[in-house]
Amino acid sequence: MTGVHRRVAITGLGLVTPLGNDAATTWNALLAGRSGIGEISIFDASGFPAHIAAEVKGFNPHLAIDDRKLLKFTNRSHAFALAAAEEAMRDAGIWPARGSETRWGCVVGSSMMGMEFAELGEVHRHCGPDGEFHVERLLTDRITADPMVFCRIQPCTGLALLLRRFGIRGYANSVHTACASGGQAVGSGMKLIRRGTADWVLAGGFDSMITPIGLAGFCLLGALSLDNETPERASRPFDATRNGFVLGEGAGFLVLEEWEAARRRGARIYAELAGEGNSLSSYRITDSHPSGDGPIQAMHQALANAGAPLDAVDYINAHGTSTPMNDRSECTAIRAIFGPQACKIAVSSTKSLMGHLIAAAGAVEAAICALAIRHGILPINANLREPDPECDLDFVLGGPRVMRTGVALSNSFGFGGSNSCLTFRNPEEAPG
């Protein structure tokens, strides 16, 4: 199998996002320009500097996942992952079966935090006023002694649950590169198929950091928008008045399939996953390099990897977090690569409506690129009213843009300096 250039088709999509609990609802909300951002309802966040977020709404894991046993091992983000993955599998119409299960792989961008506030609170309860740690009490506590808690907080639990649920037996990996995780997971899945390790890969990401600790952490970093009075306007990537991102949660999954096999079975191919690029900024832990260094290399690689010339790119789903620094640096990077052609590329950040899904973001936005190619419509960059001279690209404004896309890129840049870029190609343009 090696030596032959194997190509990768996207044949299934599944989403659980602040805009809807499936791919169709999410996509329709994006096209309608509906915001998924509002007051935090999961816990009382009124005392936090930022108390808005993009929550998943009305999600009932017991209705979404027909396996009660598995649900006892899940935290909030795992349940999103199981539901989105299930939708992607059904959408693709293919499932690991006897004989094929060892040809299936699974790569996931896993949530940044496993431990939840209640559990940490219990641990804290056993630290006496003297600062001593009372182990014997910890081990008999009603929460910390619960074997399920230990199972749920493992960084690999989400992956393990997916493998068990779908009977995947080929290859698995879990990516932890913060906000780049989802994009890198999808890109890694592509490489598994290309090199012949797998014929099908369930690839995606999941996260939920809308917890007291997650929220406090991002508040302390000064990374969140504090526009609590106008939640729907708070996330405004590339706007001159942008002042931080809005925390989101959810999951996105794609079924990746070896191109010829997908064609043979007459599968619906949303897009070709045509390339990926990864780079490391090795600059600062939370800052992006002002020159765009890092993202530049990732985008260059993604194009080269896909064999796509610069002028083939029609759309970029930007990382576009709505922080002053990211958006400026990302625009600088896009300009550095595309030069004068940059202004001919449509750009939007769907975080403007659904917030930042952290480890899930790259996978959710990969699914959005596939839908944009499939439907010939580009979702808007909402809330961009006051142009920033440092972010002068062709943003999709006002309403979705009906436009056939030949090649699209999706950027995801992570805390710690990991940069991921994925290349998608319209199946009509895919060679062969």
Next chain:
Amino acid sequence: MMPTEISKDEIMAVYPKVAQTMADALGCDVEQVVLNVPLIEGLDAESIDFLDIIFRLERAFKVKIPRGKIVEDARGDLPEAEFERKGYVTEVGLQRLREHLSEVPADRFRSPMKVADIPRLFTPETFCKVVVRALRAVQAETAGVLGSGDAREAKADG
């Protein structure tokens, strides 16, 4: 000395709550948790589920159930070396198991039996008996008849 025999009434008194607890742990309907269903073959229990079941029963009944309690009680005063050899239950060990797990049909105690396979014998009734014994320990402690460390702990925990 408390009676070692456990009556059907005692079992049926705790059974509804045991069944619900097991259904929650195993992700099945409570109707499936009939008294004599083998938990592994019948309800797809895996090793982590037994830890989970014990933990949930402790919470539900406010008792303390040391891990490994069933096998330990079955072994009784028999030294470990006489109960098992090289991972297999000895003949005398198997006899102890048969007596202790009297709710399990005799034909399921097949020799040779691996120690690791003992949980295959367990049924909801096995755990009802565990709970009844744990409740008796708490009652005995409350009545001041028994002052064992285990029972004191159970009370403090509850």
